[in-house]
């Protein structure tokens with residue numbers, strides 16, 4: 001059997017293979033944004049966070065620098081911090097430095113190598129904190145119970161979910177994730193979460209389609225990944241990156257648009273593209289404060305502190321757990 005054929009056999013049944021196969025067979029072709037984050041994708045995302053056009057990281061870091069020392073003084077000693085979608089854990093450093101003698105840090109991410117490397121660096125900077133990496137898809141219904149088993153019983157629990165990653169989920173999915181997080185963080189737990197509500201296309205579109213083309217490279221890297229891991233034959237020069245603002249759903253969408261009619265093969269199947277047809281690769285929902293608080297309340301969280309950036313309007317919420325709230329029914333995404 002040829003190497004390509006062997007790779008095909010092994011790749012057929014991975015979650016990545018299943019979701020790409022299903023997504024490319026739909027009328028509006030799509031691949032979930034989770035798969036943008038292989039090692040190269042995570043590196044490119046880090047580059048995006050440094051761009052002039054990408055206001056969310058700058059805004060959130062400024063808010064954390066302004067408010068974390070007061071928060072850390074008031075929050076219980078020996079906290080266990082659970083971060084989902086941690087990436088490079090840059091913001092985590094500010095949080096751990098502000099807390100009083102944090103006991104443990106559990107970092108969850110889908111980008112395996114990047115997660116282990118980022119956590120190794122963090123552990124050397126905070127040798128007294130028990131750092132644990134967990135390579136998991138946090139949208140999987142069973143993920144949060146696996147996370148719960150790894151959290152130490154001691155100390156108050158603090159969830160950390162920065163980067164407005166919650167916006168990658170639609171309102172219903174976001175509610176389910178917040179509900180599951182609530183079950184893991186328990187009654188006395190708190191959740192610090194970054195939420196973006198910007199709705200001005202003049203600000204949003206450059207943030208998701210920058211002048212240097214870093215976001216374009218991030219999006220196109222998905223095709224490189226499909227070619228490498230799923231025996232695909234996408235020709236990158238035949239696709240272009242596009243960011244669109246969908247006002248009705250209050251979200252930015254990323255697409256990879258086919259420049260010409262073409263056929264592409266993935267895992268031995270052929271997919272036809274017309275000129276102008278796209279693969280939808282990411283949603284970034286922009287939740288208003290009222291909408292986000294409503295989603296959070298339904299999922300068992302009550303409003304706590306809200307820190308708002310004066311220029312961009314980006315917000316960090318510190319939610320508190322509502323007592324004895326039943327989990328929202330489990331439904332697969």
Ligand SMILES: C[S@@+](CC[C@H](N)C(=O)[O-])C[C@H]1O[C@@H](n2cnc3c(N)ncnc32)[C@H](O)[C@@H]1O
Nearest residue numbers: 034037085086087109110111136137138162163
């Ligand atoms: C928008 S980036 C945010 C990174 C970092 N938290 C920050 O604030 O800059 C999203 C992060 O979530 C991770 N991620 C995306 N989908 C995921 C999933 N379903 N399960 C686990 N991690 C995921 C990505 O690998 C990436 O590190």
